[in-house]
Amino acid sequence: MATIIVTGIAGSLARLTALELLRRGDEVIGVDYRPKPDTFPKGILFYRASYNKTRIADVFRRHKPDAVLHLGRVATRRVDGNKRFDLNVVGSAKIQELSVQHRVKTLIVLSTYHIYGAHPHNHVPILEDEPVRALQTVPELSDAIQLDTQAVTWTYRHRAMRTVVLRPSNVIGPHINNTTCRYLRLPRIPYLLGFNPMWQFIHETDLLRAVLLVLDSEDRWGAFNVTGRGALPVVEALKLAGAPLVPLLPGFIKPYLRLNPGARPALPGYLIDFLKYPVMVSDQRFREGFGFEPRVGVREAVRSSVTRMPMDAVL
Amino acid sequence: MSFDDYVTRYFPVDAEVSSAFDRLPDKLNEHGYDPWGFQPNIAKHLYSAIGRPLYNYFRPTVTGLQNLPPGRCLLIGNHSGQLPLDGMVVAVACLLHGEPPRMVRAMAERYFPRVPFLNEMFARGGVVVGDPINCRNLLEAGNAILVFPEGARGCGKPIQQRYQLTRFGRGFMRLALQTDTPVVPFSVIGAEESIPSVANFKPLAQMLGAPYVPIPLHLPLLGPLSYLPLPTKFYLDFGAPMTFSGLYDDEDELIDEKVAVVRDRIQAMIDEGLTRRPSIF
Numbered sequence: 001m002a003t004i005i006v007t008g009i010a011g012s013l014a015r016l017t018a019l020e021l022l023r024r025g026d027e028v029i030g031v032d033y034r035p036k037p038d039t040f041p042k043g044i045l046f047y048r049a050s051y052n053k054t055r056i057a058d059v060f061r062r063h064k065p066d067a068v069l070h071l072g073r074v075a076t077r078r079v080d081g082n083k084r085f086d087l088n089v090v091g092s093a094k095i096q097e098l099s100v101q102h103r104v105k106t107l108i109v110l111s112t113y114h115i116y117g118a119h120p121h122n123h124v125p126i127l128e129d130e131p132v133r134a135l136q137t138v139p140e141l142s143d144a145i146q147l148d149t150q151a152v153t154w155t156y157r158h159r160a161m162r163t164v165v166l167r168p169s170n171v172i173g174p175h176i177n178n179t180t181c182r183y184l185r186l187p188r189i190p191y192l193l194g195f196n197p198m199w200q201f202i203h204e205t206d207l208l209r210a211v212l213l214v215l216d217s218e219d220r221w222g223a224f225n226v227t228g229r230g231a232l233p234v235v236e237a238l239k240l241a242g243a244p245l246v247p248l249l250p251g252f253i254k255p256y257l258r259l260n261p262g263a264r265p266a267l268p269g270y271l272i273d274f275l276k277y278p279v280m281v282s283d284q285r286f287r288e289g290f291g292f293e294p295r296v297g298v299r300e301a302v303r304s305s306v307t308r309m310p311m312d313a314v315l
Numbered sequence: 316m317s318f319d320d321y322v323t324r325y326f327p328v329d330a331e332v333s334s335a336f337d338r339l340p341d342k343l344n345e346h347g348y349d350p351w352g353f354q355p356n357i358a359k360h361l362y363s364a365i366g367r368p369l370y371n372y373f374r375p376t377v378t379g380l381q382n383l384p385p386g387r388c389l390l391i392g393n394h395s396g397q398l399p400l401d402g403m404v405v406a407v408a409c410l411l412h413g414e415p416p417r418m419v420r421a422m423a424e425r426y427f428p429r430v431p432f433l434n435e436m437f438a439r440g441g442v443v444v445g446d447p448i449n450c451r452n453l454l455e456a457g458n459a460i461l462v463f464p465e466g467a468r469g470c471g472k473p474i475q476q477r478y479q480l481t482r483f484g485r486g487f488m489r490l491a492l493q494t495d496t497p498v499v500p501f502s503v504i505g506a507e508e509s510i511p512s513v514a515n516f517k518p519l520a521q522m523l524g525a526p527y528v529p530i531p532l533h534l535p536l537l538g539p540l541s542y543l544p545l546p547t548k549f550y551l552d553f554g555a556p557m558t559f560s561g562l563y564d565d566e567d568e569l570i571d572e573k574v575a576v577v578r579d580r581i582q583a584m585i586d587e588g589l590t591r592r593p594s595i596f
Binding site for chain 2: 120121122123124125130192193194195196197198229230231232233235236239245247249250276277278280297298299
C-alpha cells in the first residue's frame with residue numbers, strides 16, 4: 001500500500017484516478033485549489049490548497065507520500081493571467097520541491113500536447129525532444145510550457161526521484177469536462193472551412209491506464225507523448241459528435257464566437273490554430289517504454305464523450 | 316459537407332487509377348488515414364480528376380520505371396515549366412505504370428498548409444510539407460519521395476536556359492546518406508516548353524510574395540491565356556538507382572561532390588533524351 005497525493009482532485013480525471021488507486025488499496029490524498037466537489041469518493045482525504053501556498057507543504061509533511069500525481073494543471077479558460085501562472089508555474093515548482101524534500105519516489109506531471117503548438121511548418125510526427133512552438137503563436141500557453149519544461153528539467157536534476165511528464169493528445173471521455181469535450185458537446189459545432197488537420201485523441205480510460213502504468217513501473221523517467229488508437233481529420237471526428245456543423249471562413253470565427261457566447265469556452269483563441277494545422281505526436285517511446293497499448297479508437301472515444309456522464313455513477 | 320465529402324461525391328474515379336490505389340501496400344491507421352493525412356479513397360478521386368487529365372494532356376512516354384527499387388527511394392529530377400505540373404505527371408506515371416504501382420510522396424513549399432482547401436487536397440493526396448524531418452520519417456516508413464533539388468530556381472527559369480540544370484540543394488543528399496536511401500535520377504523532357512517564359516517579372520513577384528512571375532513568350536498574342544500550359548509531349552526517363560555512402564553531416568564541399576554526381580547524371584539523361592525527341596508536341 002502506497003500513500004499517493006493527487007492534485008486537481010476536483011477534476012474528473014484526478015477523481016477517476018484516485019478511485020482506481022483506492023480500489024487497489026492505496027491511500028489517496030486529494031488536493032485542489034477549488035472547493036470540494038459535491039460528488040467526492042469516500043475514503044479519499046481532501047485538502048483545499050493553492051499549489052503555491054504554504055498549506056500544500058502541510059499536506060506533504062503530514063502524509064509523507066510515496067508518489068505524487070500532479071494532474072492539476074489549470075486550464076487556460078478557468079483562471080486568468082497571474083493566478084494561473086501562480087498555480088501552474090510557481091505551484092508546480094513548489095510541488096516538485098516538496099516532492100524532493102519529502103523523498104517522494106515517483107512524481108508524475110500531466111502536461112499537454114498543446115505545448116508543441118499548431119504551426120504550418122510542423123512535421124509529422126512530433127517526438128518528445130523536439131522544440132515546442134506554441135509560444136510563437138499563443139502566449140496564453142506560456143504557463144503550460146513552463147510547467148512542462150520545469151518538470152522535464154527536474155527529471156535530470158533530481159535523479160533520486162523519478163519524474164515522468166506525460167503529454168497527452170486531446171483527452172476526452174464521458175466524465176471529462178475540458179475544452180475539447182466542451183467543443184464536442186456544443187449544440188452546433190463551428191469549424192474552419194478549408195482546413196481539416198489530423199487530430200489525435202486519448203480516452204479517459206486509456207489515460208488512466210497510462211498513469212497507473214507509469215506509477216507501477218520502476219525505472220523509466222522523462223517526458224512522453226501519449227495518445228489513443230488512430231487519428232482522424234478533425235471535421236470527421238466532429239461529425240461523429242452528431243451535432244450540426246457550422247463551416248466558417250477563418251475571418252468569421254471570432255465574430256461567430258462574439259455572437260455565440262455559449263461556444264466561447266469550447267473554442268478559446270489558442271484552439272483555433274489547432275483547427276488549421278496538424279499537431280501529430282509520436283507515442284512510440286511511451287508504448288515501447290511502458291508496454292502501453294491504447295484500447296479505445298477515435299470513433300468510440302468521440303462517440304462516448306458527446307454526452308457528459310455525472311461522476312455519481314462512478315462513485 | 317466537408318471538402319473530403321465534396322471530392323468523393325463530385326470527383327468521378329478513373330478505373331485505372333482506382334485499381335492502382337487498391338494495389339498499394341496498406342500503411343494506414345484503422346480509420347484509413349496515414350499520420351500525414353493521406354487517404355487513398357479520397358486520393359483516388361483527386362488523382363482521377365486532376366492528375367489523370369494532366370497526364371493525358373501531356374501524353375508522356377515513360378521509360379525506366381523498372382529502375383524504381385522496392386522500399387524507400389528518393390526520386391531526383393529536373394524541375395521546369397513554371398508550374399509544378401512535371402511533379403504531378405511523374406507521380407501519376409509511377410502510380411499507373413510502376414510495377415507494382417508506387418505512390419510517390421511529394422514535398423511541397425512550407426506555405427501550403429496556410430492555403431484553405433489546397434492544404435486538404437494536398438494532405439489527402441499524399442503531399443507533405445517540405446521539411447527534412449518529414450522527409451526522413453517518410454523514408455523510414457518505406458516511401459518513395461519526389462524531390463526537385465533545384466526548387467523554384469529550376470521551375471521558374473526562362474526558356475533561354477531550357478534543359479540547363481540550375482544549382483542543386485544539398486538536402487536530398489544528406490537525407491539519402493542519413494537514411495541509406497537509393498537515389499533514382501530521372502529526367503523530364505517537354506515541360507520546359509509547356510509555358511515558355513522569357514523573363515521573370517520580379518517587381519510583381521515581390522509584391523505577391525511569389526518566388527517568380529513568368530512572362531510567357533506568347534503573352535502579347537494570347538494575353539492571360541498564355542499562362543495555360545501548351546500541350547507539349549513529355550518524356551520521362553528513370554535511371555538506375557545510385558547509392559552513396561559517407562557522413563550525412565559532412566562538410567558542404569564534400570556533400571556537394573556527391574550532389575554533382577547526381578546532377579551530372581541527370582544532365583546526361585536530359586541531353587540524351589533531347590537528341591532522341593522527334594518534336595516538341
